[in-house]
Structures are given as C-alpha cells and as structure tokens.
Amino acid sequence: MNVVVCVKQIPDPADPGALDPNTKTLKRDGKLILDESDSYGVEMALQLVDAAGSGEVTLVSMAPNGEVSGLRTALAMGAAKAVLVSDDALAGSDALGTSKVLAKAIARAGEADLILTATESSDGYTGTVPEQIAELLQLPSVTFAKEIAVDGSTLKVQRQTEAGYDEVECPLPAVVSVTAGVVEPRYPSFKGIMAAKSKPVDQVTIADLGIDAASVGWAGAGQEIVEIAQAEAREAGTIIEDDGEAFAQVVKFLDDLKVV
Amino acid sequence: MIEFREEHHQFRALIRDLVDNEINANADEWEAAGEFPAHQVFKAFGSVGALGIEYDPEYGGGGAEHTFTMIFGEEIGRSSSLGIAMALAVQSDMATPALHSFGSHELKDKYLTPAVAGDMVTAIGVSEPDAGSDVAALRTRAVRDGDEWIINGSKLWITNGLQADWVCLLVRTSDEGGYKGMSQIVVPTTSEGFSVSRKLDKLGMRASDTAELIFTDMRVPVSNTIGEVGRGFQQQMNQFQNERMIAAYQMVGAVETALERTAQYLKERNAFGSPLLANQAIQYELAEISAHLEVLRHHNWAAVAAFNAGADITRHATVAKLLSARLARRMADAAVQYHGGMGYVEDNWPARFFRDTRLWSIGGGADEVMLRTLARLDPIGA
Numbered sequence: 177m178n179v180v181v182c183v184k185q186i187p188d189p190a191d192p193g194a195l196d197p198n199t200k201t202l203k204r205d206g207k208l209i210l211d212e213s214d215s216y217g218v219e220m221a222l223q224l225v226d227a228a229g230s231g232e233v234t235l236v237s238m239a240p241n242g243e244v245s246g247l248r249t250a251l252a253m254g255a256a257k258a259v260l261v262s263d264d265a266l267a268g269s270d271a272l273g274t275s276k277v278l279a280k281a282i283a284r285a286g287e288a289d290l291i292l293t294a295t296e297s298s299d300g301y302t303g304t305v306p307e308q309i310a311e312l313l314q315l316p317s318v319t320f321a322k323e324i325a326v327d328g329s330t331l332k333v334q335r336q337t338e339a340g341y342d343e344v345e346c347p348l349p350a351v352v353s354v355t356a357g358v359v360e361p362r363y364p365s366f367k368g369i370m371a372a373k374s375k376p377v378d379q380v381t382i383a384d385l386g387i388d389a390a391s392v393g394w395a396g397a398g399q400e401i402v403e404i405a406q407a408e409a410r411e412a413g414t415i416i417e418d419d420g421e422a423f424a425q426v427v428k429f430l431d432d433l434k435v436v
Numbered sequence: 437m438i439e440f441r442e443e444h445h446q447f448r449a450l451i452r453d454l455v456d457n458e459i460n461a462n463a464d465e466w467e468a469a470g471e472f473p474a475h476q477v478f479k480a481f482g483s484v485g486a487l488g489i490e491y492d493p494e495y496g497g498g499g500a501e502h503t504f505t506m507i508f509g510e511e512i513g514r515s516s517s518l519g520i521a522m523a524l525a526v527q528s529d530m531a532t533p534a535l536h537s538f539g540s541h542e543l544k545d546k547y548l549t550p551a552v553a554g555d556m557v558t559a560i561g562v563s564e565p566d567a568g569s570d571v572a573a574l575r576t577r578a579v580r581d582g583d584e585w586i587i588n589g590s591k592l593w594i595t596n597g598l599q600a601d602w603v604c605l606l607v608r609t610s611d612e613g614g615y616k617g618m619s620q621i622v623v624p625t626t627s628e629g630f631s632v633s634r635k636l637d638k639l640g641m642r643a644s645d646t647a648e649l650i651f652t653d654m655r656v657p658v659s660n661t662i663g664e665v666g667r668g669f670q671q672q673m674n675q676f677q678n679e680r681m682i683a684a685y686q687m688v689g690a691v692e693t694a695l696e697r698t699a700q701y702l703k704e705r706n707a708f709g710s711p712l713l714a715n716q717a718i719q720y721e722l723a724e725i726s727a728h729l730e731v732l733r734h735h736n737w738a739a740v741a742a743f744n745a746g747a748d749i750t751r752h753a754t755v756a757k758l759l760s761a762r763l764a765r766r767m768a769d770a771a772v773q774y775h776g777g778m779g780y781v782e783d784n785w786p787a788r789f790f791r792d793t794r795l796w797s798i799g800g801g802a803d804e805v806m807l808r809t810l811a812r813l814d815p816i817g818a
Contacts, residue, residue: 363484366489366498367498370443372443373443
C-alpha cells in the first residue's frame with residue numbers, strides 16, 4: 177500500500193512569529209519545522225503501510241528556499257521519500273493555489289492508494305486544502321478521520337463529529353484529512369535521523385510540474401489580505417473568593433452562559 | 437570549530453521533545469515523591485537510540501561522533517529535574533563507557549545491549565564512605581574463588597542505586613594498594629549478597645534515587661570482569677573523562693535555560709515603577725553569566741573536536757567540569773536572588789535549581805580535585 181502524506185513546514189511555534197507588513201503574510205524565511213498537526217498523518221500512514229505488509233509512505237510539501245528540515249523529521253520517522261515544490265513564484269499562494277501545486281506534486285509522487293493530510297495547518301488554519309486537492313484529483317474526500325481501515329479496495333473511516341463519529345466508506349484512492357491526537361506520533365530515532373539524510377527528496381519547480389505561474393502565487397491568488405491588526409487583548413477574568421458560597425456564583429455564571 | 441549539520445539539529449529537537457514529554461511533564465510529581473520510574477524513562481530514551489549514541493551498532497549503539505553526545509548532554513541539562521538528567525547521564529556516560537571500551541563480547545552482549553536499549557538500569561559503584569574523590573583509598577575487595585569473585589564491602593552515593601539492574605563496580609582485586617590492583621566488575625543487583633542498605637536523603641537531585649550498597653560474600657563470575665584484571669583504576673579514570681564532560685555539557689543547557697527563564701521573569705516583574713530587568717546591576721550580572729556561558733560552550737566544542745580527533749581530553753574535561761559547576765552555582769544564586777521570595781519557595785523552579793546545581797561542584801570529582809589535577813597537569817603543581 178502506497179500512502180502519500182501532505183506535510184507543511186512552518187516557522188517554529190516556540191519562537192514568536194512575525195507578519196510581513198508589506199505582504200501581510202507570515203514571515204517564512206527562517207528555519208522551518210514539521211507542522212505538528214501533520215505528524216499524525218505521517219504516523220497513521222506508517223501504521224497503515226505496516227499493517228498492509230508492503231508499500232511505502234511518500235511526503236509531499238511546498239516550501240520556500242528549498243527548506244527540508246520538516247521533511248527530514250518525517251523521513252526520520254519512517255517515510256521513504258519526498259517531493260518538495262519550491263519556487264519563488266509560489267510566494268503569496270492562497271489555499272487554492274497551494275492545492276493546485278500539491279495535487280500536481282501528488283501525481284508526480286507516483287501511484288498512491290491513499291492521500292492523507294491534516295485537517296488544517298497550524299499557521300494558516302484555512303482548513304480547505306484537503307477538499308480542494310480531492311476535487312482537483314477527482315478523488316473522494318473524507319474529512320476529520322479519527323480511525324482509518326483498509327478493506328481491499330474500500331476505505332473505512334470513522335469520521336469525527338460533534339456528537340461522536342460517522343462511519344464512512346469510499347473506494348480507494350481517496351483524500352482523507354486526519355484529526356490531531358488520534359494516534360501517538362512516534363519519535364524519530366537517532367538511526368532514523370541518520371538514515372533520513374540519504375532518503376531521496378525530489379525538489380521541483382512549478383515548471384517541472386507544468387503549472388502556469390499566473391495561476392499560483394500572488395498572481396493567481398483569488399484571496400486578498402486587505403488588512404492585518406493586533407488581536408484585542410483578552411479581558412481580565414473574574415476572581416471569586418470562596419467564602420463557602422462561591423459555588424452559587426459559579427452556577428450563576430454557567431447559567432448566564434446557558435451551559436447548564 | 438564544530439560544523440553543525442541538519443542531523444545535529446534534528447537530534448537536538450528529538451532530545452528536547454523527549455525531555456519535555458518524558459521528564460518535564462512529570463518532574464514535579466517525581467521530585468515530590470523522591471524517585472522517578474527509571475525503567476520507564478530510560479526505555480523512552482533508549483528506544484530512540486539516545487543511550488548509546490557513540491557505541492558499536494552491534495550492541496545497539498549509534499556509532500556516532502562525540503558531537504551528538506554533547507547535544508544530548510546540553511538538552512537533558514534543560515530538564516526541569518536535573519536529578520533525572522543526571523540519572524540518564526549515569527546510564528549513557530558514566531556506568532557504561534568502560535564496558536563498551538574494554539568489555540568482552542559476551543559481557544557487552546549480556547549487559548551493554550539492554551542498557552543501551554533502556555531495558556536495564558545501570559549504576560556506577562566507585563565512591564565509598566572513606567573514598568569519594570580520592571578513588572585510590574577505596575577498600576571494597578574481591579577475592580577470587582575458582583571462577584568467581586567473592587566481594588565484600590560497601591559503596592556510597594550511588595545514583596540509580598535503588599533501581600539498577602547492574603552496577604559497574606570498582607573493587608580491589610589484589611593487595612598492591614594505592615592505584616594498583618583494582619578491577620571493574622559488572623555486578624547484577626540480583627546477586628546473592630547484594631543489598632541496598634539505605635536510600636540517601638539529599639539536599640537536591642531529589643527525583644534521582646541515591647543509595648548505599650552493601651556486599652556480603654557476594655559471588656559474581658570472574659567473566660564479569662571488564663577488561664584486564666588489575667587495570668580497573670586506569671579504566672575508571674578514562675570513564676571519568678566521559679562523566680566530567682557530560683556534566684559540563686549538561687551545565688550549558690541548564691545555565692542557558694535558567695538565564696532565559698530568569699530574564700523573562702525580570703521583564704515581567706515590576707518594582708519601583710519599572711521591570712526589574714531595567715536595573716543595570718541585574719543586567720550586568722546576567723551579562724557576565726552569559727559571557728561565561730559562551731566561553732564554556734566554546735570550550736566544550738574544543739573538547740568535542742579533540743575527542744573526535746582521538747586526543748587525550750583530560751585537561752579539557754577537568755577545566756570544563758570545574759568551570760561549568762561554578763557557573764551553574766553562580767546562575768543558581770542569581771536566579772534565586774532576582775526572583776526574591778518567589779525564588780526561595782519550592783513552588784517555583786529557582787529553589788530546585790539552586791539545590792540541584794550545588795552537586796556539580798562535588799559529584800564526579802569535587803572542584804578541589806579538579807584544581808589538584810590541573811595543578812599537576814600544568815607546571816604549577818608541587
């Protein structure tokens with residue numbers, strides 16, 4: 177079973193992020209790391225390939241400056257190879273532009289039985305890329321998967337909902353977004369890190385993928401960021417000193433919120 | 437100068453994650469309990485290959501250069517429980533190097549491989565009540581009886597002593613006295629005659645178990661001897677270089693973290709109408725610590741380069757151990773002082789840091805022993 181996982185390399189959330197006042201986008205010129213939300217998809221893919229007994233996990237990513245740090249982390253976890261799309265023309269790409277690039281990169285990665293993504297990235301949060309990729313590839317789209325099983329050529333997914341989960345079936349191949357926290361991503365081992373150095377990363381440009389520069393990046397973006405502003409500071413909370421009757425105030429507070 | 441490559445950064449990120457998830461998440465609870473689950477924590481580190489980074493892959497090691505050991509040390513030094521960091525360092529760099537360097541294949545297969553995997557917990561048994569830094573004064577004795585050693589004596593201040601599966605024990609195996617006639621023996625803690633007489637109640641490093649061990653007519657196979665009979669002291673002196681360097685590497689991470697946390701606190705803490713960090717007297721002390729930290733870090737890099745080149749690093753290790761311990765104490769004092777009452781209560785990290793760092797001027801060779809060694813190495817000794 178061959179699984180492709182879309183992974184995003186993002187600025188380290190441990191360091192304070194910064195927005196470029198000119199482009200109004202996140203500065204991404206420093207070292208990037210694997211988006212933690214993608215580590216669940218990588219883990220799930222590795223488990224599915226292990227369970228199938230054959231096949232491999234291929235990563236697909238789009239990042240500036242040929243950045244591979246996050247890819248190396250996922251390769252160290254056990255993925256076999258990667259396709260990286262890096263091109264100055266991709267700066268300013270919106271969600272659809274990103275999806276167009278990833279869809280082409282997935283096709284370049286070889287025949288895939290399954291394509292996994294996170295539900296959304298931890299720096300952009302659009303949450304629309306997985307469905308757009310599915311549409312561009314003309315594949316079934318299943319979102320918010322908490323459990324995935326493969327039965328022959330059928331995919332069985334438990335799809336997380338507010339009330340519990342739905343059981344969804346569709347034919348393979350398909351594009352599935354995976355919720356965070358449903359599997360425990362493995363640590364990359366020391367040997368995995370050393371092995372990852374020699375795993376192939378196929379770095380390509382949009383020309384290699386046959387993408388028209390006018391359809392991606394700033395040129396092709398259908399979205400426009402018109403303004404960025406500092407988020408309002410949260411108001412201070414209310415401190416209730418417990419004199420033995422604090423519970424009544426807590427109940428009233430919850431009642432006012434209409435949650436009890 | 438060390439060239440840090442992508443794999444070094446990846447390895448650093450891995451150890452930082454492990455420290456956060458496997459140690460820091462539980463450190464307060466384990467500190468309060470006065471012990472931590474060594475088998476659980478060591479397994480987490482062993483399963484990613486962090487406990488035998490430089491060792492032969494035949495025994496589960498990574499076969500890597502010493503640079504990775506330095507990174508490992510720096511990152512476990514950032515742990516919020518330096519006691520657990522020390523326990524890990526005992527496993528990786530204090531109890532096992534001699535076995536790796538001098539042990540027989542059978543001995544390494546049986547004891548090193550599970551230690552590297554984190555399936556066995558190890559301890560180093562050198563110090564005795566009357567032989568701490570003065571190793572040549574030790575009295576624990578092994579007498580040969582056929583294919584077995586019969587061992588009698590005791591060891592004190594043994595890290596991991598309550599949980600260890602085996603101890604790398606330094607004992608006298610002849611009557612030559614002084615530095616001569618000592619041997620290193622792998623002693624399984626299941627051996628008849630082995631006992632833990634007490635758990636020691638320490639000032640700091642409280643999550644780490646420290647014990648006094650007693651050996652009463654304890655029988656261990658002679659084949660458990662590491663290397664050559666009678667060469668134990670020399671082998672242990674080699675092993676001490678690893679111990680001293682891993683301590684110095686940890687102090688870089690520990691001081692760096694404490695400096696960051698202290699500066700952050702002082703930015704947020706206001707007194708007399710401005711943040712405490714605006715006070716020049718405070719800035720200057722932190723700047724001095726930062727300068728010393730940079731010098732220490734570069735000294736460690738020089739030690740790593742020398743080690744990787746196969747040079748004798750005795751002087752590097754001695755200087756690093758001495759100065760890193762003193763820098764950590766200076767940082768700990770500053771952290772407590774500048775946190776004021778907040779730093780003196782156990783609710784906040786500086787109190788633990790102050791207690792924990794005090795050990796490093798004592799354990800692994802006291803400051804005075806480092807100075808004595810330096811005076812002999814340099815043309816300033818008697």
